[in-house]
Amino acid sequence: MLRSLWVKFFLLLFVVSLVALSSAFFLRGLMVRDFRDYLEGEMEDRAYRVVASMEGTYEKHSDWKEDIIAEDAVWAFLMGLETRLKDMNGSTVMDTERAIRKLSPSMQRRIMAISETRTSAEKGDFLPYPLFLEGKEIGLLEVRFLLPEKEFIFIRRSNQFLLISLLVVGGSAILFSFVFSKKLIDPVRKLESAAKAISEGDLKSRVEILGRDEISRLSETFNTMAQHLEKQESLRRKLISDVAHELRTPISAVRGEVEGMIDGLIPTDKEHLNSLNEEINRLRHILEGIEELSQAEASSMWLRKQDIELTPFLTHIIERFSKLMLDKGIAFEIQCAEKLFVHADPDRLSQIIVNLVSNAIKATDRGGIVWVKSGKQNSDIFIEVGDTGHGIRPEDLPYVFERFYKVSEGGLGLGLSIAKDLADAHGGRIEVKSEYGKGATFTVFIPLQAIHNFS
Secondary structure (H helix, E strand, C coil), X not given: CCCCHHHHHHHHHHHHHHHXXXXXXXXXXXXXXXXXXXXXXXXXXXXXXXXXXXXXXXXXXXXXXXXXXXXXXXXXHHCCEEEEEECCCCCEEEEHHHHHHCCCHHHHHHHHXXXXXXXXXXXXXXXXXXXXXXXXXXXXXXXXXXXXXXXXXXXXXXHHHHHHHHHHHHHHHHHHHHHHHHHHHHHHHHHHHHXXXXXCCCCXXXXXXXXXXXXXXXXXXXXXXXXHHHHHHHHHHHHHHHHHHHHHHHHHHHHHHHHHHHHCCCCCCHHHXXXXXXXXXXXXXXXXXXXXXXXXXXXXXXXXXEEEEHHHHHHHHHHCCHHXXXXXXXXXXXXXXXXXXXXXXXXXHHHHHHHHHHHHHHHCCCCCEEXXXXXXXXXXXXXXXXXXXXXXXXXXXXXXXXXXXXXXXXXXXXXXXXXXXXXXXXXXXXXXXXXXXXXXXXXXXXXXXXXCCCC
């Protein structure tokens, strides 16, 4: 149960809420403590004022006059102090109760009415305050603080408010933690379900994309991956069908001719042996294409890089196609900066360019043009192969570098995929632009930092 991501998120949010509420309790305790300290300090100041008043009374009359001391005691009581005055012999001269009894009945009622607003629950003990006159002790005033009931009402109501807040806010926090953690985990569960479906072979499984957060982008990436997997699976099945078809034809031809030779129906002369050799070469070409793709994908090829001057390198490659272009009536142009070098594997780079030029020639009709350009662009060396041929349909353009994807009939659809893998192996890339019916342009980029220039 605790391994569930939802439970972990819920517990995390719950703990955060609990910490927040605990902080509220802690802060409330500090506030109440400071409030009580303030009240005690205020009462302490009042006590010293009463002490000063009684010392002044004694100095004025040179004795403790009960009537006058009673007035001070009543005044102290009105300020929230219960007092008890003792002389040097320890005898009680006056206390709050006796002082109130000396008042008239109407004044007693008023004083008692005021006293009802005072609390008796937390009176505490009497605190001693010695009385002095010119450095000589003249008596002792004992004081007990009587806090106003409204102050305790404030504390009690703050406790009630905090308890209600705990129930409401804490309950809401738990509810929201439950809802939001579930809402947060639901897309992850859907991704898990879709991934499981794909692992079981359902490549059409997709997840719904809601919002633009990280999980939404993850869902979008997942759908893109699933789409590519579905496309790759479709291409794989088509490849198997195409390879079976491509292999069936030369194998059937070889088998037929060999059986005819065995039966004596076909002579074993040079002409028929050359025919067998051509069919065997077709088989070898198919297998080499699949092997080259496998090597390129696995990055198992060792690149033997060296400094290549592009002008003679590209010119030599184009010369291989000169007769083919002459027979088709295709014009050719080459534009290459002088003394431009690239650090690459000549065999693998030649394989890329040969593949692109070959495709350009196949796509171009009589009277068309094929061109090759090279130069520097930003931090790259580029080699561009373009034509004025048939071009590529917009719906095919995103998939031209996919394995086994064939834009036109013939072949296995491996050439451009191999070219892309070889460009990637050099730390570069290959891009394509095309307008259907007007031709296509393929551009190979090699990082400039891999270049060695010579003067």
